Amino acid sequence: MFDVLFQPAIDGQLYIQWLLSGLMWTLLLAVGGWWIAFAIGVLVGVGRTSRNRAVALAARLYVEVFRNIPVLVQMFLWYFVLPELLPTGLGDRIKQMPPPWGAFFPALACLGLYTAARIAEQVRAGIEALPAGQDEAAAALGLSPWAARRHIIVPQALRLIVPSLTSEVMGIYKNTSVALTIGLLELTAQARQISEATFQTFGAFAAATIIYLLLALVAYRLMLWIDRRFQIPGSAPARKARRLPILRRGGAL
């Protein structure tokens, strides 16, 4: 079924090299977009819980705008509309960026900012799930609201939301496929190219599918590792016990 991958293409490369090149762009887009999304998402999420009304409103507005417009539409806005809205000189320079980058940067901005809105809501939920006593204790110790969030609130909130962040990690790399609509030759686009060049549609997309599945597995294992790595000693012992029933011979760990 995967014979097609090892046949030479018109440019002299093997088709599998097309696929791997697509994989590289998918990964660059997903990993780069993730860090943008995480950084902005945490800031906006904290902003959502601010007592300052202007800050809270701005954060809310950000979330509503970026979360409620379809990713595909946002992709087109970044790629086609933004350069026209900017001053002509700057707009032209964006339009003249050499091929992969001209599509890569709009896609990076799109996925980063869209995912940030989703992460922000989870960060907010994590913060609101913490007992009020944590905020009170931080305040009573004289910590500023900023220091309390930086050292007390956010580190705990992030630990709470690791499971739901896992689906965001998986979400962002799946959404990278939308970038094919603005001409970025990522994994799905390369699979389509192989299919068009060879008519081996099944083999090309089956290969892409397996790669996406493997990526999901890697992301899942990574987040599980992070979850354990940052687990607070002395908390949630029940969870640990459930995970390692075999090791608890006769109840003695």
Add this chain to the structure above:
Amino acid sequence: MNSPVPTDPVIRLTEVNKHYGNFHALRDVSLEVAKGEKIIICGPSGSGKSTLIRCINRIERHDSGEILVDGHRLTGDTKDVAAIRREVGMVFQSFNLFPHMTILENCTIAPRKSRGLGKAEAEERAMHYLTKVRIPDQAGKYPGQLSGGQQQRVAIARALCMQPRVMLFDEPTSALDPEMVKEVLDTMVELAEEGMTMLCVTHEMGFARQVADRVIFMDRGEKIEEAAPGAFFTNPQSPRAREFLQQVIH
């Protein structure tokens, strides 16, 4: 009310009022606390005693009246609030330790981030107070690995690390198993004997007798009675205080 008039008040409340919606939590409460005084606040649940001490470091905002702490007037001014909170330590019923930090980090975070102490100095100070509450050997553990009594003693050490002039205790032993109450009370007695100014909401009447300079009895948001512990326990003036004492002293 035969209360001694403090000469040098560290805390002065004048006709403080506080509402939660329609509920009138504090009604015209006035109170003066001199340096080194130990005040016990008691009363039935919902009487406003916790609200009262939570207003002193502005964990709750009062609606009207004046609160002076160590010369600072409590208003919306964040600088004054921060200054007051550095001078007023608080111990909560539910400990409120930071679960993601070690005991040592719990004790050093505020001195470092709000007093600007260096790491080494903050840790040295933390170990001093952890030794004082007799758990220096637990410094590397996390709160979830300690018993309730140990956690509350850490909470006391954490507050002391800011070297406050006043300590507020909000029912510090109410969430503890009975066998752990004593270790926490012993720590508080030691603190009292060293001359710390203390306001303590508690139902531990034995402790009140032992350390209190004055006992304040509250009911329905009002300060009903204010007396030396001997007088309060043997001869409460108001019927409501008599009723309350009959229920808590067996």
